[in-house]
Amino acid sequence: MQCEEVRPRLDAYLDGELAEAESTLFRGHLESCPDCGPEIAALERLRDGIRRAAPDYRAPAELRSRIRFALRRETAANPSWGLRAPGWLAYAASLLLAVAVGSGGTRLITNESQENTMPTR
Numbered sequence: 001m002q003c004e005e006v007r008p009r010l011d012a013y014l015d016g017e018l019a020e021a022e023s024t025l026f027r028g029h030l031e032s033c034p035d036c037g038p039e040i041a042a043l044e045r046l047r048d049g050i051r052r053a054a055p056d057y058r059a060p061a062e063l064r065s066r067i068r069f070a071l072r073r074e075t076a077a078n079p080s081w082g083l084r085a086p087g088w089l090a091y092a093a094s095l096l097l098a099v100a101v102g103s104g105g106t107r108l109i110t111n112e113s114q115e116n117t118m119p120t121r
């Protein structure tokens with residue numbers, strides 16, 4: 001497996017979205033590659049840090065795949081730019097949106113329950 005195949009899908013690997021056989025190939029590459037190994041370690045630290053800070057916020061799978069699709073189109077248009085940071089960007093963008101969606105959803109739920117507790121007469 002080559003770095004060029006691994007890099008655009010590091011986030012999918014981290015999210016456990018790859019098939020078992022592919023995931024094994026990824027793990028093999030990440031353990032032996034001096035470039036991708038540190039990158040996945042950094043991504044894992046970022047993910048864990050953000051999960052600790054905001055454990056309840058997670059974008060719907062459909063939204064995340066739409067973001068990933070948009071970013072892939074972007075990196076395909078700018079290959080040199082894409083090789084440097086596709087995993088980081090895709091992950092950061094989906095997390096930002098997850099937080100935005102999550103807090104919006106929480107506010108909606110909060111408003112609704114406040115209305116429910118208000119006296120009806």
Ligand SMILES: [Zn+2]
Nearest residue numbers: 003033035036
């Ligand atoms: Zn590599």
